[in-house]
Amino acid sequence: MPEETTNGTQAQTTLDICVAAGCLSCQGDLVKEALEKEIDARGLAERVAVRGVGCLGLCMAGPLLRVSPDGILYQAMVPEDAGEIVESIGKKPVKRLECDAEQSFFTRQVKIVLENSGEVDPDKLDDYTAVGGYDALAKAVGEMEPSEVISEMVTSGLRGRGGGGYPSGLKWGTVAKADGARKYVICNADEGDPGAFMDRSVLESDPFRVLEGMAIAGYAVGADSGYVYCRAEYPLAVKRLKNAIRQAERAGFLGSNICGSSFRFTVDIRLGAGAFVCGEETALISSIEGNRGSPRPRPPFPAASGLWDCPTLINNVETFANVAPIIRNGGEWFSGIGTEKSKGTKVFALAGRVQNTGLIEVPMGTVLRDIIFDIGGGIPDGRKFKAVQTGGPSGGCIPEQFLDMAVTYESLAQAGSIMGSGGMIVMDETSCMVDVARYFMEFCMTESCGKCVPCRVGTMQMHELLEKITQGRASMKDLDLLEELCEVVRFSSLCGLGQTSPNPVLSTLRYFRDEYLAHIRDHVCPAGVCKMKSPSKIHAEVA
Amino acid sequence: MQSDQTTVQGSKAGPAPPGAPGSDDRRWKLVSATMRRHGHSSQALIETLHTVQEVYGYLDDDSLKQVAHALGVPLSKVYGVATFYHFFTLKPQGEHTCVVCMGTACYIKGAPTLVAAVNEVAGISTGETTADGKLSLLSARCLGSCGLAPAVVMDGEVVGRIGDNDMKARITNWLESPGAEVANA
Numbered sequence: 001m002p003e004e005t006t007n008g009t010q011a012q013t014t015l016d017i018c019v020a021a022g023c024l025s026c027q028g029d030l031v032k033e034a035l036e037k038e039i040d041a042r043g044l045a046e047r048v049a050v051r052g053v054g055c056l057g058l059c060m061a062g063p064l065l066r067v068s069p070d071g072i073l074y075q076a077m078v079p080e081d082a083g084e085i086v087e088s089i090g091k092k093p094v095k096r097l098e099c100d101a102e103q104s105f106f107t108r109q110v111k112i113v114l115e116n117s118g119e120v121d122p123d124k125l126d127d128y129t130a131v132g133g134y135d136a137l138a139k140a141v142g143e144m145e146p147s148e149v150i151s152e153m154v155t156s157g158l159r160g161r162g163g164g165g166y167p168s169g170l171k172w173g174t175v176a177k178a179d180g181a182r183k184y185v186i187c188n189a190d191e192g193d194p195g196a197f198m199d200r201s202v203l204e205s206d207p208f209r210v211l212e213g214m215a216i217a218g219y220a221v222g223a224d225s226g227y228v229y230c231r232a233e234y235p236l237a238v239k240r241l242k243n244a245i246r247q248a249e250r251a252g253f254l255g256s257n258i259c260g261s262s263f264r265f266t267v268d269i270r271l272g273a274g275a276f277v278c279g280e281e282t283a284l285i286s287s288i289e290g291n292r293g294s295p296r297p298r299p300p301f302p303a304a305s306g307l308w309d310c311p312t313l314i315n316n317v318e319t320f321a322n323v324a325p326i327i328r329n330g331g332e333w334f335s336g337i338g339t340e341k342s343k344g345t346k347v348f349a350l351a352g353r354v355q356n357t358g359l360i361e362v363p364m365g366t367v368l369r370d371i372i373f374d375i376g377g378g379i380p381d382g383r384k385f386k387a388v389q390t391g392g393p394s395g396g397c398i399p400e401q402f403l404d405m406a407v408t409y410e411s412l413a414q415a416g417s418i419m420g421s422g423g424m425i426v427m428d429e430t431s432c433m434v435d436v437a438r439y440f441m442e443f444c445m446t447e448s449c450g451k452c453v454p455c456r457v458g459t460m461q462m463h464e465l466l467e468k469i470t471q472g473r474a475s476m477k478d479l480d481l482l483e484e485l486c487e488v489v490r491f492s493s494l495c496g497l498g499q500t501s502p503n504p505v506l507s508t509l510r511y512f513r514d515e516y517l518a519h520i521r522d523h524v525c526p527a528g529v530c531k532m533k534s535p536s537k538i539h540a541e542v543a
Numbered sequence: 544m545q546s547d548q549t550t551v552q553g554s555k556a557g558p559a560p561p562g563a564p565g566s567d568d569r570r571w572k573l574v575s576a577t578m579r580r581h582g583h584s585s586q587a588l589i590e591t592l593h594t595v596q597e598v599y600g601y602l603d604d605d606s607l608k609q610v611a612h613a614l615g616v617p618l619s620k621v622y623g624v625a626t627f628y629h630f631f632t633l634k635p636q637g638e639h640t641c642v643v644c645m646g647t648a649c650y651i652k653g654a655p656t657l658v659a660a661v662n663e664v665a666g667i668s669t670g671e672t673t674a675d676g677k678l679s680l681l682s683a684r685c686l687g688s689c690g691l692a693p694a695v696v697m698d699g700e701v702v703g704r705i706g707d708n709d710m711k712a713r714i715t716n717w718l719e720s721p722g723a724e725v726a727n728a
Binding site: 021022024025026059060062191192193194200201232233234270272274275287288289290291293351358389392423425427431436439440447 | 584585586587588589590592593620623624627628629630631645646647648650651652683684685686687688689690691692694700701702703
């Protein structure tokens with residue numbers, strides 16, 4: 001799409017530079033300014049436009065710049081490179097800054113959720129509508145009954161992308177059928193999983209898409225207002241979202257008489273305040289109501305009694321981002337992608353000890369090995385793959401023997417982990433799996449809301465035992481106790497945080513038991529991470 | 544991330560909360576505006592605390608009392624909420640802040656050694672401020688900048704892929720630079 005220049009003419013060349021948080025923290029904004037200056041200085045303002053766009057995916061190579069229509073991709077620029085880049089327009093590209101756009105990282109992805117990331121300016125509604133944005137909303141409110149929207153969602157087979165994998169169409173149907181004068185739609189953007197940045201990126205790169213999904217959901221279930229509950233730690237996402245709400249309201253895509261119909265829907269933002277438990281839906285609702293984020297027993301589920309006791313639909317950012325294309329292209333189209341039970345694509349945040357760290361979107365059912373070694377480029381520094389951690393603190397570590405597994409909700413569960421929100425942390429032999437389990441248990445311990453005893457006390461005891469093991473002070477009895485506690489905490493905690501907190505321990509015990517034994521019996525950390533006291537010292541302490 | 548922190552100014556009698564609420568302090572007007580926007584509903588508590596922290600840098604006692612009064616919420620609940628959420632802080636922060644990301648990617652790529660590096664140079668652990676009020680060391684659950692691991696935020700600026708030595712150099716530079724009070728003296 002030719003971009004308009006500052007004087008209103010159509011540019012012949014557009015320089016799209018990533019302005020998502022990752023690239024901004026690598027001076028992306030300074031590079032953008034420098035490019036603009038160079039273009040002005042050379043009198044090229046009529047031919048060349050500079051545009052800030054959403055995430056281009058390969059965060060490790062930031063800041064990224066794409067030259068259209070030439071299709072050249074540049075990486076890791078500094079402001080001083082601007083002159084050379086502008087000079088090269090229409091001539092030979094600057095070799096030393098070029099990023100191979102044909103590498104598997106880019107070519108093997110299938111983009112639905114991220115289709116506009118890197119394509120549109122997240123601050124401009126016009127950019128979004130130019131690529132068909134809000135067509136789906138107009139189609140839904142103009143041509144479809146709410147029940148038809150829901151049946152399209154059911155047909156699509158979309159499952160909740162926040163981690164649970166509950167069928168979205170079914171959830172929407174339940175809220176639509178619930179009794180209540182008022183209903184609410186909530187977008188869960190409290191991405192608290194350490195090692196996950198999908199929601200952040202979607203909000204920063206394509207905020208209009210999320211709002212469109214929420215409005216369609218509001219129409220389908222009969223709600224007239226919605227909230228985005230977003231992490232306060234994501235100031236850029238909040239800023240872009242605020243701007244997107246304002247622009248959508250002005251253009252009639254939010255507010256009253258949406259797209260000329262009688263449908264009314266408003267969206268407000270509520271800031272999270274750094275509590276992992278608020279990702280749990282009942283805790284999130286409590287937080288929006290101005291209280292501590294403590295979960296409550298379910299049922300009643302929020303679909304029947306949620307925000308201010310009204311029926312409430314809660315979906316994750318990525319789930320809402322899938323809605324517009326499903327309505328636009330039909331549920332059948334969506335269900336044709338992915339596997340039998342896991343439809344569509346999934347966005348993963350690939351990080352850790354892997355060559356290409358960044359954001360990727362692949363069809364469900366893509367093989368783990370392809371994700372890590374082909375798209376991800378493998379393990380750097382000639383080291384060996386050890387495990388991949390998926391699903392954050394509720395997930396687990398998957399060892400080498402599962403590398404040829406197709407990634408679906410079911411297969412991950414079978415391997416002792418979960419999809420979670422989609423964080424994938426790759427580890428090599430420099431990581432100690434007992435230490436990793438201790439790390440996650442410390443996380444769960446400090447993030448426990450404290451309401452129920454198994455989680456509050458259990459995670460603390462488990463952390464203490466893991467601490468003992470990593471310090472070489474534990475006995476085999478401690479290991480037995482740890483395993484017993486895993487079961488107790490799993491089965492008796494009130495909410496998902498507690499119920500899933502033993503997962504990292506259980507999965508590392510299952511696949512890396514020998515590392516636990518090495519710590520306990522031999523007082524040795526095979527990866528050399530844990531600092532052991534020498535056995536003689538321990539004996540002295542005991543004596 | 545932490546908003547720009549208010550500098551602790553040097554009166555030894557203990558710093559008065561920067562701009563006592565109720566005064567004609569401009570900052571308090573912003574807090575009032577937030578409460579007004581939500582109709583002084585008790586449900587506006589968290590939003591209000593966000594504004595207090597944004598404008599004062601932390602949640603001081605007087606502000607908490609004032610907010611409790613204005614929203615008709617028991618002070619115990621205001622404290623309960625303020626201490627439940629990690630983003631809120633009841634202590635004033637130092638002149639400079641360094642937030643080390645403790646997300647999984649940063650952790651396995653060496654965040655703990657960064658904390659140790661700061662500890663070595665400044666003698667403070669996570670959550671502490673140096674005695675001279677120069678530096679606060681904080682940790683974040685995850686900045687969502689995993690591609691840049693290990694990442695830290697230094698006075699609001701995200702610095703990715705930082706090494707122990709670079710970290711030490713930056714912190715030493717802060718500690719040795721003349722502070723606001725010294726410069727004014």
